[in-house]
Amino acid sequence: MPGLQGGMSPSAGEFEAARGGLLETYKTSGFFCELMNAMAPSNVDIATICSRLDRFDLPELRRRAASAEAELYNLGITFTVYSDRDAIDRILPFDLIPRVITAPEWDVIERGVTQRVTAINRFLWDIYHDQAILRDGVIPRERVLGNSNFRPGMMGFDVPLGVYVHVNGTDIVRDHEGRFLVLEDNARTPSGVSYVIENRHMMLRVLPDLAAGIRLRAVDEYGTRLQQALVDVAPADIANPQVVLLSPGIYNSAYFEHVFLAREMGVPLVEGRDLIVENRRVFMRTIAGLRPVHSIYRRLNDDFLDPDAFRPDSQLGVRGLIDAWRAGNVTIANAVGTGVADDKAIYAYMPRIIRYYLSEEPILHNVETHICAEPEGLRYTLDHLAELVVKPVGESGGYGLIIGPHASAGEIEEFRAKLLADPANYISQPVIRLSTAPTLCDSGLEARHVDLRPFAVTGRATWVLPGGLSRVALRRGSLVVNSSQGGGSKDTWVLA
Structure with a gap:
């Protein structure tokens, strides 16, 4: 079928997820999990993915992950962090466990x-x-x-x-109830689409046995x-x-x-x-x-x-x-x-x-936002600085922001001074309990926070690349997924 990737259909014997494997010790820690919370008895593909993950051997997954990272570097799939003079060529860390989006979920996005x-x-x-x-x-x-x-x-x-805006990247997160929320728009020169396509190629090369027979929306049309x-x-x-x-x-x-x-x-x-x-x-x-x-x-x-x-x-x-x-x-x-x-x-x-x-209601809602240039927004932000994420309006890449619950008292007071000096430069938002996805870590599969950047291309009509860039915060507990701040990426599987 055009627009799909995958081989033969999953067998009936793969429908029931085997227990006692990698997923047995996987804990969502109270966060919405992109894989486990999406699972439904009627979704054969998700049941198959869970079953196959359960049966994988951890050392074998690590071997394949190392192979993928070496190949990414050898292919020159790198980026530069300007603040690190020793990292001219750095690969974007790639996690082997895909982020899965069902067809109804993708329709909303x-x-x-x-x-x-x-x-x-x-x-x-x-x-x-x-x-x-x-x-x-x-x-x-x-x-x-x-x-x-x-x-x-x-x-x-x-x-x-x-x-x-011929190319747009919309940064989307998911909260603790599974609702999709827009975090920001990228309408100038959004980047990252190359990783979407290369991640798929890498997955099909190093982990074909996980993808076999799963009907995935293809990503090769973008160019x-x-x-x-x-x-x-x-x-x-x-x-x-x-x-x-x-x-x-x-x-x-x-x-x-x-x-x-x-x-x-x-x-x-x-x-x-x-x-x-x-x-x-x-x-x-x-x-x-x-x-x-x-x-x-x-x-x-x-x-x-x-x-x-x-x-x-x-x-x-x-x-x-x-x-x-x-x-x-x-x-x-x-x-x-x-x-x-x-x-x-x-x-x-x-x-x-x-x-x-x-003359329509938004299909995707914003994260609640307070504009510090407005007196009410500034007052609220100053009163709740320890509870909020405060961002400069013109920055990207996770720079210049403060996450109140993760900041020290000294950092909060230092940021308060910046805010008072130039309130028009900032907005604030509540800390969203970002959804998680299973991620390969030293101890096995652990929950790590993720976001999603779908890419839309507009000429005579608008087309949205099925999936997008799933960025993952590789550090335990971190909410910052940006590559410049230590984040990585996953292949994004949109089920047909």
Whole structure:
């Protein structure tokens, strides 16, 4: 069947999970478990996965895990942590035990992500055109116009098909009741999709006996879907648009992903020095001369795209690129100015944004959020600092935040001073009892907290990659899943 991965159907003898194996000592510790709480008598696939996990030998699993890590390194599937000068090439730790999502669960996620991306694109068009949502008081005007990611130069500019966010990563968590909640939106240059695909390849290579016969939604379409979306939004009068991926270069933390995606799409990987603008048109330097470029998937931030339009000291971008874009001769994905939509302060208004533009209730709800720029939000945060997660609105990767229950009294007081000095830079949220998934540890299978980043690609329509990046906090009790903070990843199995 197209879109599925797996071999022969599970046998009837595998339906009952064998006891006395790895899962016998597995404890959920009161958290919602992605595998055990999803189990139902009618779900043969989950029963089969549990049965097979139970029968695995722990030393054999460790041997295969070591083999997987060695292969990841040898294949160059690495990332960089800028704060660690000794870790230029670091693999993202890979856990062999997959995170399983049932078909009904995935239906909720897929519809919710599609709804959210649709609302974000409507919001971005409005704030750069009519600003009706500001006039109607749905969002305070200063939250948008005073946002550091708002680009006044985008006012009145029509992007092809009204699509500003061509690639979106929605960070989703699950609480103690199993409810899916959106933690944040990533509408600028979301990363991590390469690990989704490579994790699947790795699972099928090193642990085929766990996946055999399980009907899994395939993940290999991503490159084709992304390339088609970039063709969809290219200038309309071009018969065969040339798509390229623009990378900052080899020292970027996600450079492996840039190489991977260019290969998956079958398009050139370029740096700023490989492109030139002449007569408001973009060309790529090749050994055969200049070649026109019509659609650019950029993996560098707005400020570095064009030294004429943004930072004059940028060595990474292309001089004149924004002028060529505004002339309609090239498309940039994601569009300039999308950072307003994934700002953590704007995130708090997403339920209102969805209702305003779509006249629908949100399918996926936000985590409760307090905006410290507002007096009530600041007061609540200061009064409950030891109970909350407080985050800077412009940071990512788990940097600059404090988790109140895990902080010392001294750390809390130090953070209180930062908060009082610049309240507009922060939001706060309750500590969510994140769901867990079985994870291979020294003593066997243990519960570790996970989140999920599904990736949505939008051209003429929105398509959501089945599954997404499941990040796992490898340290016992840790709620921080970011790779830059010691987290790892799992293969995400969406059952057909």
